[in-house]
Amino acid sequence: MIRAERKPVSEIARMLTGKKNVLVVGCKTCVAIGHAGGEKEVSELISALKIVSARDGHGWKFEQTVVERQCEKEWVRPIEDKIVSADAVVSLACGLGAQTIADMYPAKQVYPGVNTMFLGVPEEQGVFVEKCLACGECVMFETGGICPVARCAKSMRNGACGGSADGKCEVNLDTDCAWYMIYERLKLQGRLDLIMKISEPKDWAKSHAGGRRKIVRKDLLIQPTDRTGTEVKK
Amino acid sequence: MNDKLKIVAFVCENHAMSAIRAASTAGESLPESIRIIEVPCTGRIETPQLLDAIGDGADAVAVIGCLEENCYHDVGSMLARGRVNRIKDIMKDISLEPERIEMINSASVSGAMLMMKLRQFESRVAAMPVLVLKEAIK
Numbered sequence: 264m265i266r267a268e269r270k271p272v273s274e275i276a277r278m279l280t281g282k283k284n285v286l287v288v289g290c291k292t293c294v295a296i297g298h299a300g301g302e303k304e305v306s307e308l309i310s311a312l313k314i315v316s317a318r319d320g321h322g323w324k325f326e327q328t329v330v331e332r333q334c335e336k337e338w339v340r341p342i343e344d345k346i347v348s349a350d351a352v353v354s355l356a357c358g359l360g361a362q363t364i365a366d367m368y369p370a371k372q373v374y375p376g377v378n379t380m381f382l383g384v385p386e387e388q389g390v391f392v393e394k395c396l397a398c399g400e401c402v403m404f405e406t407g408g409i410c411p412v413a414r415c416a417k418s419m420r421n422g423a424c425g426g427s428a429d430g431k432c433e434v435n436l437d438t439d440c441a442w443y444m445i446y447e448r449l450k451l452q453g454r455l456d457l458i459m460k461i462s463e464p465k466d467w468a469k470s471h472a473g474g475r476r477k478i479v480r481k482d483l484l485i486q487p488t489d490r491t492g493t494e495v496k497k
Numbered sequence: 498m499n500d501k502l503k504i505v506a507f508v509c510e511n512h513a514m515s516a517i518r519a520a521s522t523a524g525e526s527l528p529e530s531i532r533i534i535e536v537p538c539t540g541r542i543e544t545p546q547l548l549d550a551i552g553d554g555a556d557a558v559a560v561i562g563c564l565e566e567n568c569y570h571d572v573g574s575m576l577a578r579g580r581v582n583r584i585k586d587i588m589k590d591i592s593l594e595p596e597r598i599e600m601i602n603s604a605s606v607s608g609a610m611l612m613m614k615l616r617q618f619e620s621r622v623a624a625m626p627v628l629v630l631k632e633a634i635k
Contacts, residue, residue: 273590306545307543310548310549311548311587313548313552315591317630318628318629318630389579
């Protein structure tokens, strides 16, 4: 899931200087599961901001709500009245949620209440680690189900590098070397021949380096046709 | 001591409350500034409740739970410690004294020691600058 961390309260407070009616919107999906922007975190932020407001005389009035998925317009539309009546909207969803509201209501000032960090999984209670870089070209079929792009500090396609020692990464000795793990995994699976295979350089154009990406599922499009059956652009 | 000092104490109804009752039976009285809110387990206190206590006018907050190694609900005191530390971080972030919130652990048989810790906490809070909130929290 998408992992995020709440911005410092003081930073959010600075964004809200001069505003009066503030709507704080959480999201019940990734950021709720990741304890960054669900119902509890929305309440926590407002409680902290109320103290700042009372102490510094900002006079902020808060409204709070949490939507099922802030990245989808269908779930944002029902809270339109609240968005329209607020001077400022603080989104505790990931960057997708904040931009969905900002794009739907371009005249409204929407502020991010979290820093969106990475695609990760909970490793243990309270610990979240990055495991996918959304690079656009998954190679885990030949790396034993371990992603070298996200889990190797150098995103190496052929490893391990000379900085791997005792199964740890030279960039951070607390981090397991992804390529050491790949070796152990392939050994377990009897597929060590794959570790000898030299992989071609990665095509980063399929990642964000190639610009903003887009997926189109044509069968899901609602595309009218003319009498001859030719698709007509809407 | 500031007569108007207010300290909200969230107290677990198990070992911590037993300790307070035992101390009271032995003739000890709670510091005057302490207002007790009895809870089933300190692990159920959420962070907004701790902040709201300050926001609603308390000078400080004490969370009083079982000893971590002997918590009635196993991990309640540990969870509470984590949340108290989180609130300390938030208070530092917004330029308030993090010492205004403390986690205190007590065995049910350690009433006198708990009372002493509370008196010490009250003294430390009394020595802090008065927390002025310029408008009522709505």
